[in-house]
Structure formats: C-alpha cells, structure tokens
Amino acid sequence: MKVYGVTGWKNAGKTGLMERLVAEITARGLSVSTVKHAHHDTDVDQPGRDSFRHREAGASEVLLASPRRWALMHELRDAPEPPLAELLAKLSPVDLVMIEGYKREDHPKIEAFRAVTGKPLLADRNATIRAVASDVPQPALALPCFDLDDTAAIADFILQEVGL
Structure with a gap:
C-alpha cells in the first residue's frame, strides 16, 4: 500500500483537504x-x-457490526499508543492510505497552511513535507506550493509522488 499524509496546524484546513482528496x-x-x-x-x-457498555465492563476489544459497516x-x-506502522498493518489492502496528522512520522506529506492560524510553516523544519497547500502565496518556499483549493493539482502531485 502506498501512504501519503496531510499535516498542518489546527484549523489549517487538513480535514477539508483530506475530504476533497479522498473524493x-x-x-x-x-x-x-x-x-x-x-x-x-x-x-x-x-x-x-451496548458496545460502550461492553468496553466499560472491561472488554479489550469490541467489534460492532451492522449490515452497512463494522468497527473494531x-x-x-x-x-502506549501503537506506532503508525502497526496501525497501518491492520488495514485491508488499498491503493492509497491517506494519513491526517502524524506530523513527526516518516511518511511523505503535504502541509495544509492557512495564514489565519498565525503559525509558521512546518515545511521549513520538517523534511518529510514534500509540498505545501496554502491559502496565500509562498514565494520563498523551495518546495512545490499549491493553492489550498486546487484539489485536482494536489491529487496529481500526490499520485505522482507515490507512483499511482
């Protein structure tokens, strides 16, 4: 499975970008x-x-199943929280796993950036960030920079990066 991440500060647009990229x-x-x-x-x-009550009673795992979905x-x-690699191993095979968060993990990422957060770019100090999707131009950035809303171009970049 190919893996690619979306990272950034709180309220930088990560979840919206993830949703658009998955679609x-x-x-x-x-x-x-x-x-x-x-x-x-x-x-x-x-x-x-019922499933909550099972966990509260002490069950290590609860598998909830219905005709539409199941959740473990x-x-x-x-x-301790399991490492990302251990969690990825639990997933069924797919073409691409998109990861939101995990700033410090070693997989390649694109940074979602919104100026309104007042936070600095993570890309300046995180070598796993391969590009930035920003709501403002980033002329000094040495990495590819996309408009935060240009989902098709960002998807093209990610798919090229992972070889899909």
Whole structure:
C-alpha cells in the first residue's frame, strides 16, 4: 500500500483537504483508506450504547457490526499508543492510505497552511513535507506550493509522488 499524509496546524484546513482528496482520488478509480490521528481523548462510541457498555465492563476489544459497516474498537488500558506502522498493518489492502496528522512520522506529506492560524510553516523544519497547500502565496518556499483549493493539482502531485 502506498501512504501519503496531510499535516498542518489546527484549523489549517487538513480535514477539508483530506475530504476533497479522498473524493478526487476515488473518483479516479483508486481505492483509498484514511488514518486520522487525534491528540486528545476521543471516542467513536456513545455512552449508553451496548458496545460502550461492553468496553466499560472491561472488554479489550469490541467489534460492532451492522449490515452497512463494522468497527473494531481496541482499548489500550494504559498501554502506549501503537506506532503508525502497526496501525497501518491492520488495514485491508488499498491503493492509497491517506494519513491526517502524524506530523513527526516518516511518511511523505503535504502541509495544509492557512495564514489565519498565525503559525509558521512546518515545511521549513520538517523534511518529510514534500509540498505545501496554502491559502496565500509562498514565494520563498523551495518546495512545490499549491493553492489550498486546487484539489485536482494536489491529487496529481500526490499520485505522482507515490507512483499511482
């Protein structure tokens, strides 16, 4: 499986870019899965639901299945967060895995950048960032720079980078 990331500061447009890229790339006939890293305590389950109650009772894993989808929830129970490579190994094979977040991991990435965040470019100090998708021109940048909304061009770049 090919892997490519979208990274950037909070409110820089990562999720919107991911959503547009997944739609664009799948429309081209390729299969895509995503991994989203959250820094905060997040839960895909809801209190009171049976699956939530199973986890609260102490289950290590709960697999929730329905006619439309299934989800496997694994409780770490104070164990360390698994490395990205271990999580990727759990995915079914696809053409491309798009990863949101994981700034410090070693996979290639494009940085989503919005000037309104007031944060500096990550690309200046992160060699895994191969391009920037920005809402403002970046004339001093030595990397390719795309308009944040030019989804087709960004998809072309990523697919060329991974050889798809």
